[in-house]
Amino acid sequence: MxxxxxxxxxxxxxxxxxxxxxxxxxxxxVKRLAHDGASVAFTYVSSTQQADALVQAIAAEGGxxxxxxxxxADAQAVRAAxxxxxxxxxxxxxxxxxxxxxxxxxxxxxxxxxxxxxxAINVRSVFVASxxxxxxxxxxxxxxxxxxxxxxxxxxxxxxxxxxxxxAIVGLTRxxxxxxxxxxxxxxxxxxxxVDTDMxxxxxxxxxxxxxxxxxxxxxxxxxxxxxxxxxxxxEAGYITGASLTIDGGFAx
Numbered sequence: 001m002x003x004x005x006x007x008x009x010x011x012x013x014x015x016x017x018x019x020x021x022x023x024x025x026x027x028x029x030v031k032r033l034a035h036d037g038a039s040v041a042f043t044y045v046s047s048t049q050q051a052d053a054l055v056q057a058i059a060a061e062g063g064x065x066x067x068x069x070x071x072x073a074d075a076q077a078v079r080a081a082x083x084x085x086x087x088x089x090x091x092x093x094x095x096x097x098x099x100x101x102x103x104x105x106x107x108x109x110x111x112x113x114x115x116x117x118x119x120a121i122n123v124r125s126v127f128v129a130s131x132x133x134x135x136x137x138x139x140x141x142x143x144x145x146x147x148x149x150x151x152x153x154x155x156x157x158x159x160x161x162x163x164x165x166x167x168a169i170v171g172l173t174r175x176x177x178x179x180x181x182x183x184x185x186x187x188x189x190x191x192x193x194x195v196d197t198d199m200x201x202x203x204x205x206x207x208x209x210x211x212x213x214x215x216x217x218x219x220x221x222x223x224x225x226x227x228x229x230x231x232x233x234x235x236e237a238g239y240i241t242g243a244s245l246t247i248d249g250g251f252a253x
Contacts, residue, residue: 010234012037015089017082019043019072019129020099022051024197025146028222029096030054032230034063038094041066041085043078064089072099072125073117082132094233095133097126097145102199104158115161122165123172130176130187139184142233143176145169146225149193149248155213166191170244177242186241188232193248195220215250 011033021030021042027050034040040058044051044067051067058065066088070077086092101121103114130143137143150159151166173189180187194210196202202219211217228247231237246252 010036010230011094014038014093014233015041015085015091016094016096016233017041017043017085017092017129017133018096018098019078019081019125021096022047022054022067024199025192025195025222025225026096026098027054028226029098029229030065031058032223032226033094033096033233034058034061034065036230036234038233039064039066039089041068041081041088043068043070043072043081043099045069045071072129073120075124075128078125078128079132082129082136086136091138092133092136093138093140094142095129095137095144096229096233097129097143099125100146100148102159102162104156104162106158107160110158110161118161118165122162123168126169126172134180134183134185137180137183137185140235140238141180141183141185142237143180143185143187144229144232145173145187145189146229147173147189147191147244149191149246149252151191151244152246153252155210173244174242181241184238186232186238188237188240188242189244190225190228190232191244191246191248192225193220193246193251195222195225197222210251213251214248215253218249220247220249 022044147169148166154163176187196219
């Protein structure tokens, strides 16, 4: 992609797949990886218009992107997305597991359906995608999951299953790092705090209640998360693996 910034060539020739990449943090990650030179595929479920617009925006800047409709709760669809990425771009170097759902309800009212879907998308899809991607990755490959600071701190009621799902990613990341380290593939977990997106806007009463819990007193920006992911995807992060790295404005401090 044509750009004058110093980061423009860090991912030249690389191919990335972002699970859940059509909006919010995912879209910011897709844009940043494309900006840094990667060809980027991403999955989406229902926001076709947003997905197409993202592909067009990246193409307009000279980049390559591919939108793949796939529900991360469907293991076969996740595997197919990995295969489609390799078919389109010839290889796979970076996997970003960003797809996630958040269901909040009192314990007595939390449905088993919501519990199972939380695990299917937030945990199982990470394993399935990582397993499929690892079959294609060479030395220097990167697997990056988007966890949550709620794995370490859950300051409000009703979020137990969500916190549990994100805590599971911590252990999975450590285990996969051991599995794939001998092949030169790193596996890391990025744990954002509250971030300003259309699903969690920074201008609500709920956001105001969380701002007071953060050392910097504000929500994060999607670009801040994306820059962290881009660093982990790049060549300078080869000695970081098995780590859960918090970017939360001091929320868990």
